[in-house]
Amino acid sequence: MPKSSCLSWGDRLFRWACLGFSLLILGLVAGFAGELAWNSRLAFRAFGPSFLWTRTWDPVAEIFGALPFIYGTLVTSTIALCIAIPLGLGTAIFLAELAPARVSETVGFLVELLAAVPSVIYGLVGVFILVPVVRQTGLTPHGVCLLTAGIILAVMIVPFITTVSREVLLTVPRSQREAAMALGATHWETVWTAILPYARSGIAGSIFLALARALGETMAVTMVIGNRPEIASVFEPGYTMAALLANEFSEATSDLYLHSLIGIGLVLLGITVVVNGAARLMLYRLGHPAEVRR
C-alpha cells in the first residue's frame, strides 16, 4: 500500500470515512459501558458489591438486590442448555454424518429459519400453547414459571447450536474418520471418539453463543416466567434481569430505583460480553475463513 502522502484526495477521504465509522463502533461500545456505569453509580455507591448478592427487591423500602434476577437468568439459561445441547448436537451430528448432502442442506436451512423467528412470536406461542401444557402436567398450578421460560429459551437457542456445530463437524478432516474406522470402530464410535473430540472447541463455542443469546432474551421470557423476584424452585415463577428491565424501566420514579435497574443492565451486559467473548475465542481457533487475516 502506498504511503498516505502519495494518496489522492479520493483515497484520503475514503480512508477517513472507513476509519471514522470504525471508530464510531468503538465509541458506541465505550459509550454503552460508560453510560450504564455512570447511570448506575448511585446503586453501587449505596449498596456496594453486596448489590450482587442481596436477595431483596423492595421499591417501597428502597432496598435493591440483584440476586433473584441473576438466579433466574442463570437457572433459565441452564435449563435451556440442558434441553438444547442434546437436541441441537444430536441434530448436528445427524446432519453432518448421516444425512445425504441435499437433505443436510435443506434441513440445515430449515433449522436456520427457526433462528429467524422473532422472539415476541415465541412469546406468543409460549403464552397460548406452552403455559397451558405445563399447567396440565400438574407440576405447577400456574403454568408460568422458570421451567416454562427455560423450555421456550431452549427452542430459541437450538438453531445456534445446530448450525454452528454442523459447520464445525463438516470441517473435521477425513483422516480422523478413516483412522477410527481403520481400527474397526462403528459409525457411532467414530463420531464419539474421533470426530466430536476434534470438534470440541467449535462445539463449545456454539454452546457459548447459544448461552449468550439465552441470557439476553427478553420478550419471550417475560411473557411466560411469572415476573416474581424470588429465589424458588423451577416450578415457581421467577424473574430474569432482561425481563425486569422490560417491565420496570419506564417507571422507576426514584433515582436509586432507576440506578439499581441500570446496574442490573450493566451486570447483564457484563455477563453477556464475557460469554460472547469466550464463544468467539473458541470459534476463532478453528480459523473460520472470514476471520483469517490477509
Next chain:
Amino acid sequence: MLSRKTFIAAVAALLLAGSPSLAAKMLLINGAGATFPYPIYSKWFSEYAKQNDTVNFNYQSIGSGGGIRQIQAGTVDFGASDAPMTDEELQKAQGGKVLHIPSVMGGVVPVYSLPDEPKLKFTQAALAGIFLGRIKNWNSAEIAKENPGVSLPDAPIVVVHRSDGSGTTFVWTDFLAKISLEWKGRVGAGKSVNWPVGLGGKGNEGVAGLVKQTPNSIGYVELGYATNNKIPFGLVQNRDGNFVECSAQTVTNAASSSLAKMPIDFRVSITNAPGADSYPISTFTWLLIYQKQADPAKGEAVLNFLKWMLSDGQKYAEPLGYAPLPAEMIQLEEEAIAQIKLS
C-alpha cells in the same frame, strides 16, 4: 427483484409519509400512564377525535409509575396516575408545577378464576390473608365462613399482582395497609411493593389476562376490566362491616365523605371510606398536567379536551365500569384548570 425505479419510488413514498409537511394541520398529543382508566381514556380520545379532527391523542398505558416518571422527564404532554404524586416526585418534575386533575372515579375489585364462577364475599382480614400468603387454600375456613352456599375447591390459591409500577397496586395496598397492621408492617403501600406471594402481570390488562387463563387464581383489577372481560369478581367488606359490590353508585358513595374537605390539589385517598354502602377500594384517577404549558398549541388542545372531559366526557364513565365525577368536584376542577397557563 424490484426494478431500481420501483425501489426508489417506494423509498420516496415512505419518506414522504414520514415527512412533517403533510401533517401540518394535525396535532398529536402524547400521554402515558395508568392502565386503570385506559379503556375510558381510549373511548374519550376516540369520541373527542370525531368532534375535533385537528387533534389526535395517543395514550399509552404503561402504568402509573411510568406516567409519573415520563411527565417528570417531560417526554409526554400529560401523564396519568391512580396514585397521587408524592412531594418528592413533584419536586423532580422538570417542567415546574404539576397539576393533578381527577378525570374519573373507579374501584379495584378482587377477580378470581374458579369453577362455577361463584360470587364470593371477602372479609377485610381474608383479603389481607390471601395476599400475605397466610391463607393458602381456597377452601380455608376464613373464606368459607362468609360464603356458606359455595363449594370452594381444595386447591392452592394462585395470587396474581402487578409486575409494573402501578397506581392500581397503590390503591389496593393502600387499602390493605389501612385494614391490616401486618400488611402495613411487612409490605406497606406503594406503586411497586415487595409482594409476599404471587405472579406478576403487566398492566391491568396483564393481570386480567393471567387470572382469566389461570385456574384457581385471584388478582385485582379495575372494575371495567372485570365486567368487560366477564371475569367474576367478589364483594368486599367495608369499614361499616357490610359486604359491598363495586359499582358506579358505591364508588360515588365512597367519594362523598371526602368532598367536604377536598384538598386544593385533589390529592386524596378514598379507600376504606365511611358509609354503609361505600365501596372500600375506590379511587380517583388523575391526569398529570404541567401548570405552565411549554407549547401553546398543545396546551390549548389539552385545555379544550379537559373542558370536554368534565362535561360531555363523564357520560361514558358508567357503561365502561367507572363512576362519573360528582358535580361539586367538577366545579372545583373547572376552577383548577383555569390555572393552566399557555405561554
Next chain:
Amino acid sequence: MSLALRHRVNWIALGMTGLCALATVSVLFFLLGYIAVNGIGALNWDFFTKLPKPVGETGGGMANAIVGTGKLLLLASLIGVPVGFFGGVYLAELGRGKLAFAVRYATDVLNGVPSIVVGIFAYVLVVLPMKSFSTLAGGVALGIMMIPIAVRSTEEFLRLVPASVREAAYALGVPQWKTLFFVVVPAAMRGLLTGVLLDLARVAGETAPLLFTALNNRVWSHGWLEPVSSLPVMIFTYAISPYDDWHRQAWAAALVLMILVLAVNVGARLFLPRRRGIA
C-alpha cells in the same frame, strides 16, 4: 463389549440423532402451522387498512403498525447500513494490527449486547434530550442493532471477491477507493444486498428496543419525531391482554411478521449459492 452390543449401541445412538433432527424440524413446522391457522382467520382487509379501535371494542386493524414498522426499518437502515458498510470495508481492505483487532472485538461485543440494553441506551441518548418518544429514537436503537451484522456480512462478502480482480484494477492505476466502489462492490453486490435484507429481517422482529424509544401509537404517526406503532410491540401488547379480539389480531400480526421474515430468508437462500450461518 461384544460386537453385537456395539452394533446395537451404534444403531440406537444414530437413531437418536435422527429423532433429534426430526424433533427440531417439527418444532418449526408446528410453529409455522399454528401461526398460519390462527392468523389466517384473523387477516382481513380491515387489518391492513384500519386503525385500532378503542380498548375493549372489537374490530379495527393495524395499518399504523405496518407503516410504522416500515418507517422504523427505513431509519434503521440509514444508520446501520453506512456504519456497517464502512466498518466492514475497513476490516476487509484497510485494517491492520491493533486497531483492526479492536474494531473487530468491539463489533462482537456490540453483537452480544442484549436488545433491552440497546433500548435503554437509546432512551438516554435520544428520548431524554429530545423530551419525546419518537420514530427517530426507535430507528436509532434498531440501527445500532443492525451494525454488527452489517459489518460482518460486508467483510465476508468483500473478502469473497478474488484478489485478482483488485489487482487488475490497481495494475491499471485505479485508486483504491475507485477500485472498491466501482469494481469490488459491484462484484459482491448480490451478497451485500442480501446481507442488508437479512439484517433488516432480523431487526424487524425486535420488540425490546422499541419499548422505551418508539413507545407505541394508537393513531397515525406523522413525521419522525412522534411515537410510532410497530408490529412486534402490538403483538406483545395484544398477547398479554385479556381481550379475545386482541388475541386474534396478535396472531394475524404474527403471521404477517413471519411471512415477511421467512420470505426474506428463503429469498436470500435462493438468491445466493452458499450463505453463511447465523453465528
